[in-house]
Amino acid sequence: TVVVLDFGSQYTQLILRRVRELGFYGELLPYDEPWENVQKLSPSAFILSGGPASVYDENSPKIPSYVFESNLPVLGICYGLQALVHQLGGRVEKSPHREFGPAELEIVKHVGIFEGLPEKFTVWMSHSDRVEVLPDGFEVIAKSENSPYAAIRSQNDKYFGVQFHPEVVHTQHGKEILKNFLTVVAQLSPNWSMKNLAEELIKELREKIDGKVILGLSGGVDSSVVAMLLHKAVPDKLIPIFVDTGLLRKNEGQEVVKRFEELGIKIHYVDASDRFFKALEGIEDPEEKRKRIGHTFIDVFYEEAMKLRQQHGDIEYLAQGTLYPDVIESKVAERKAGAKIKTHHNVGGLPEKLPFKIIEPLRYLFKDEVRALGKELGLPESILYRHPFPGPGLAVRIIGPVTREAVKILQEADAIFIEELKKWDLYNKVWQAFAVLLPVKTVGVMGDYRTYENVIALRAVTSEDGMTADWAKLPHEFLNHVAKRIVNEVRGVNRVVYDITSKPPATIEWE
Ligand code: XMP
Incomplete structure (x- = not known):
């Protein structure tokens, strides 16, 4: 088990996620987890996360002694690196320049975690303290403009530390760095599925x-x-x-x-x-x-x-x-x-x-x-592969008061839309798709009669996570077909419109 010790960084979970994505079983534990519990997991390597503390704070979180006594490979990230340096006899100090966001990393030595990586690439930094003096037996393997010790290793190849965050997507080659740590440094093979x-x-x-x-x-x-x-x-x-x-x-x-x-x-x-x-x-x-x-x-x-x-x-x-x-x-x-x-x-x-x-x-x-x-x-x-569906359901897709009749109309229109999306092989190409019942009536003509009935709005969006979204560019023939079916088959609807706003400024739902 790859044991990730949590020192409180907002990215800690991402470390674990990357470890799992790489095919290794990992667990996340608080930094002060007792050895009995860690031992039960048969640890094979330690990764020390970042965290908000400074090693000089009173009660700053310490790396437990078993990490060193276990003789297992250790990767310290951000605060994890600083704690490693501090506890092994080096020096960490407040830096006059906080480093936050992208920075260019320059590799000095292509060893261990950096095997096979380019000379220079962009990494994500987020720290104000920085390493000033390395502990005995350590050497620098990469630097950035504000961090002369952006990455270090111990000469016995057991301990590596990086000031940047390899676990976030903004760090180029971040996943390869973690992979190198697990396969090259710790010599583990993927076993997790x-x-x-x-x-x-x-x-x-x-x-x-x-x-x-x-x-x-x-x-x-x-x-x-x-x-x-x-x-x-x-x-x-x-x-x-x-x-x-x-x-x-x-x-x-x-x-x-x-x-x-x-x-x-x-x-x-x-x-x-x-x-x-x-x-x-x-x-x-x-x-x-x-x-x-x-x-x-x-x-x-x-x-x-x-x-x-x-x-x-x-x-x-x-x-x-x-x-x-x-x-x-x-x-x-x-x-x-x-x-x-x-x-x-x-x-x-x-x-x-x-x-x-x-x-x-x-x-x-x-x-x-x-x-x-x-x-x-x-x-x-x-x-x-079902689309997400909001807890309040169709109630927030009926603009205005919710009645059984309104739900019925909306259900029928929505069912046609979804059925056709599946038939046209479009369902899995959009993040969410649904119909909305508007609280307006508009004039139409059916046969020889004028009608005065409901409007259905269709909404389909593409998105990665629902936080931002773009309206789906569904084919015109498809929309045409769906609109025709809805007006012909759903009583009480004589008009269909398609929502072409993205999020932001609109939201995915209409309410
Ligand atoms: P919005 O409309 O905010 O929606 O762009 C983003 C995602 O959240 C869903 N959503 C909800 N889910 N309860 C839920 O469980 C709600 O009240 C709610 N409102 C919106 C929406 O369907 C979309 O996936």
């Missing part, structure tokens, strides 16, 4: 779970993968709960139930649509809609959980599809707020009052890893 991960997670869950476990299943990738993991680990103990808000896509509820039944997983289905429509009655404000949906969801889930607990007395756990980015985000928020530890809740914040222990088997994984894991577990592509 989704198959290992699946087996590992299933084994862990099996050992851990003694009572029954409930799970809020949405039909999305994350909760589906959790369901599948639990199904393989403890098939008789899993109770997945699917809350039908009435705000889902056409036939979504039945389809999710059916899909999971085919996988051998029986779902506890709750039709709570009446409560959601009641909560939304007359509400126009998007944030108010979200709030009410969130609260209603929590109430419904809580009541169902309590009912199930009465039936199956021994429900001990609540499983959630929390991912690594959620974990990072809530950690960052905690640090900013200086607040005590709070766990992140996926589905609009499931109640903390729930008397269950939380299980989050995906909390160390990124989205693409979750997909790969799901594939390994045998989930169908229709689940793995």
Whole structure:
């Protein structure tokens, strides 16, 4: 196991992610993790992360002595490098020039972590202290304008340190540097795969779970993968709960139930649509809609959980599809707020009052890893490559008050759009695609009659992460075909428009 010791940098998780991408099993532990726990992992190399501290701060985090005593290869990154230097007898000082952002790295010696890399390339810096004097037995192997010791190694080739961040994408050849550390310096061979991960997670869950476990299943990738993991680990103990808000896509509820039944997983289905429509009655404000949906969801889930607990007395756990980015985000928020530890809740914040222990088997994984894991577990592509769907569902795609009639119209139009996207092989080429029902009526003519009916807006975007997005340049013939079908087949719609704004300045959703 490659052990990444966390000194608090915002990039620490990325280090682990790169290690895994390179095919090595890694774990992330706090810098002061006791040796007993580290030993259990059979460590093969240490990577020391960056961090906000200065080695001269009182109580600054120290590299534990076992790192040195283990005789294993060590890579120190940023603060990790500084702590290494400081603890081995060199000197670190406040630099008059803070270095933040891109810097040009010049390699002085092409050894170890730099094998096979070019003379000069761009790296990402983020530090204010810098190394001034190396410990005995160390030499410099790369420099930058503001860091004469941008990379160092010990002459016995055990210890390497870099002032920059090889784990971020802005560092050119960053991945190769980490790879060199693991293969050239530590002489490890890649041994990590989704198959290992699946087996590992299933084994862990099996050992851990003694009572029954409930799970809020949405039909999305994350909760589906959790369901599948639990199904393989403890098939008789899993109770997945699917809350039908009435705000889902056409036939979504039945389809999710059916899909999971085919996988051998029986779902506890709750039709709570009446409560959601009641909560939304007359509400126009998007944030108010979200709030009410969130609260209603929590109430419904809580009541169902309590009912199930009465039936199956021994429900001990609540499983959630929390991912690594959620974990990072809530950690960052905690640090900013200086607040005590709070766990992140996926589905609009499931109640903390729930008397269950939380299980989050995906909390160390990124989205693409979750997909790969799901594939390994045998989930169908229709689940793995589904577009993201917002928690508040169609309620935020009906501009204005939400009614059953409005949902019906929107569901029909949306279903045609999605069906055609799949038929034309365009579904997987866009990040998200959906229909929006506008609160305006416009004039049309059908046969000999004038009509005065609803407008549907179609929205399709391409994106990497949903943070920014571009409108999808769908073929005109395709849009033409979809518009014709919607106007002909969906009663109450006489006009279709296509949204051609990007994000920013618009957002993906209309509310
Ligand atoms: P926007 O509209 O902000 O959307 O560009 C970015 C991504 O987030 C999704 N989204 C939501 N997801 N609850 C959710 O679970 C919400 O309230 C919500 N609002 C937007 C949106 O579908 C897109 O993927």
